[in-house]
């Protein structure tokens with residue numbers, strides 16, 4: 609694997625861990641019907657909660673995912689600001705509901 613590819617794979621792993629923490633803290637929610645759809649339900653408080661959860665789980669495996677705690681909070685923050693996560697729930701479910 610090239611260095612760039614490896615770095616990208618590493619970043620994906622970090623992002624997945626950040627999403628996981630944001631889901632657990634209640635900031636993000638995954639659609640019950642569509643695993644691949646994640647959307648925003650929380651605010652700043654839930655992002656802070658995700659940092660706390662990350663610190664609690666740090667020795668339980670996160671320290672192998674992230675370089676340090678600073679990197680973890682940076683990626684949690686970046687993920688929480690990711691515009692890919694809409695605020696109106698699941699697009700697919702909404703599409704199905706509005707269809708005649």
Ligand SMILES: [Zn+2]
Pocket residue numbers: 639640641642645698699700701
């Ligand atoms: Zn859905």
